[in-house]
Amino acid sequence: MNPIIKTINGPVVVAKNASSLKIREMVSVGKLKLIGEVISVDGDNATIQVYEDTSGLAANEEIVSTGRPLSVRLGPGLLKNMFDGIERPLQKIMDENGAFIPSGIGFENLDEEKSWEVEIKVSVGDTINVGDIYATIMETKTIEHRLMSTVEGEITDVKPSGTYKLEDTIVKVKTNKGEEEELKLYQYWPVRNPRPVKKVRPLELLLNTGQRVLDVFFPVAKGGTVAIPGGFGTGKTMLQHQFAQYADADIIIYIGCGERGNEMTQVLEEFPELIDPNTGYGLMERTILIANTSNMPVAAREASIYTGITIAEYFRDMGYHVALMADSTSRWAEALREISGRLEEIPAEEGYPAYLGSRLSQFYERAGYFTNLNGSEGSVTLIGAVSPSGGDFSEPVTENTRRSVNVFLGLDRKLAYSRHYPAINWLTSYSNYVDTIRSYYQEKTGEDIIAVRNELMNVLLQEDEVRSILMLVGKDALSDAQRNILDVSELIRVGFLQQNAYNDTDKYVPLDKQIEMLNVIRNYYHKSAEAIENGVPYSKTYNSELINDITQMKYTIKNDELDKFTVLNNKLESHFLGLRGGEY
């Protein structure tokens, strides 16, 4: 007897006669052939999570196993495309059916009709191992897609380089077990299993974002893990977009997870217009979008981050640096909570399942910098937005995420209200990669940028103290040194940390300019503090024109006019030298 539907509870279907089903298996549910995944088998019953709207299903309809776990198809056609949480091509489905995605459209994923120009990289008689590259395809203007073997053995047949479609067999391999395997233009991979690597490597490179508060104050390493928690409207999505636009990763995977549909529409309208500052080509050439907005089925939202990270690992295996953004992991956790509730599991904190923390850490553990099976090096950087209601960071999703990540970028409502963007609170945020990046900077620039960063961070901490004194006793009671701290900290905040996403010069700032800016502020700090220590009154050290020039340098000195920093530094020197001539 075949498995049939016993009960339907939202995205959860219980099957009976189901002893033949296996856990994790992908199944087709009911007459509508909805896509589902077996999440538990208990004797004769099986529980199935369905990735589509179940309202058209009825009891006693048949369930058919596909014989394989929930998997994604990996091959050319991923880039420049947009998929739903289980890799169905959203743009194509919407073009054919309108904005409302019908149920039961099946397992469609990559385009099988499209022809690709394939360059074969192997010959008959070669031995091939798992992960070895057997052919390449220029998938977009900037990215070469590398087809990697899923088997090991000896190559017995090879097609010539030329034009092929997804299902064409281009290489045949006789495996060590004596079986013949056909290699096509794609492979499948089960989304819940991390793809294997040869070796885990230390994280030693900066993921350059062109955002000063990140690159200098809270650096992200290639292969690192980042959380962006922030209350409503504090700029999480904007910051994720900045990563997607400017990070010097080869491949960007952007998952819109449970957010409002219009946010995703915005991405769709915005991204194709954007230019990659590193290649000069359109940003979409290196980008894959995955969208599971709040109006789409909740189980597919749960799957979307696994689909995304599996695609990320696939490109990593080709030898690329991949950065994945998930906006928002809180909506993903809510999907987990809803399904868990339907399964009648015992809830833990705030109704989330007890395994929330372990699921989050399993996700972030798939980040890293690796030597791949084929000997190439690649990385996956994971950047998740978290949306705690009321901006309360002690709620379970934020707390559990904090335990799994190395960079915590706490967005602050007060900063956002005062239009200090990105609204990253420098007192609550941290990066565990500061030391890693210290040697990176030393090698790259010959300067200890992190020492300057630490010094200026210390000024910000002092500012906090001075401000509490100010509240108690008023400005007149402050010492000259304390007043100077307020000025320097304002230079750091406004002149450096604040960055205008809507200004052409300021939206992306190369490292060498960031370092020049940092040094100007450090110089001002040193000279002014030294003068005050030598008895020069604050009224003399303070020079509003100089302060204004430093605050405005982000706009007035264009990214390719760095020699203008000499003029600014000379102005600074001569102001303080003038004081020295007159006073000390």
Ligand SMILES: Nc1ncnc2c1ncn2[C@@H]1O[C@H](COP(=O)(O)OP(=O)(O)OP(=O)(O)O)[C@@H](O)[C@H]1O
């Ligand atoms: N870097 C920035 N520069 C200028 N304005 C910004 C910046 N970041 C955010 N904003 C402003 O804040 C608004 C809200 O930002 P955003 O949508 O990114 O917040 P969010 O935290 O994702 O909100 P939600 O909680 O609704 O998802 C933006 O529309 C924009 O006006």
Ligand SMILES: [Mg+2]
């Ligand atoms: Mg948002």
